[in-house]
């Protein structure tokens with residue numbers, strides 16, 4: 001085997017999952033950011049975790065108010081995955097700039113993108129420092145899905161967003 005670095009490994013493991021992390025800004029509106037590094041942790045109780053760079057605005061918001069909805073984008077909104085992953089909500093209102101249509105979910109005041117395949121409403125339990133990221137460990141409160149929407153993944157590392165098809 002050939003010695004490689006960890007970023008290169010993420011190409012080998014692709015398609016990788018992608019989520020849009022929805023957090024609440026101080027004015028009540030939603031910030032959206034793309035996150036590939038998320039994982040289920042436990043079904044009893046229901047728990048999920050995701051890692052975000054220490055500098056992310058989303059991280060600052062969830063550390064402040066403990067609320068986050070992790071949504072899974074569908075191929076109807078695959079263009080927003082890259083856009084939300086290349087701009088920070090600290091200086092960009094991504095929803096208005098990219099004209100992203102939003103919807104309510106029944107039990108959260110955080111709005112989520114229209115055409116999400118799933119929305120996992122969470123409360124932050126704790127976060128731990130993991131190198132240049134923080135790992136956010138969350139209790140899952142509610143889970144919603146729309147089975148008409150097909151989830152997308154990131155291909156060739158993080159360069160292409162598309163649904164997964166059986167070979």
Ligand SMILES: Cc1cc2nc3c(=O)[nH]c(=O)nc-3n(C[C@H](O)[C@H](O)[C@H](O)COP(=O)(O)O)c2cc1C
Nearest residue numbers: 033034035036037052053056057058085087088089
């Ligand atoms: C496909 C894709 C996957 C990404 N995955 C992650 C991730 O898992 N963790 C992370 O910190 N940033 C990830 N990013 C980058 C963030 O989305 C990006 O830094 C974003 O600007 C953060 O926005 P915020 O400052 O509004 O939170 C990803 C970007 C793309 C395009």
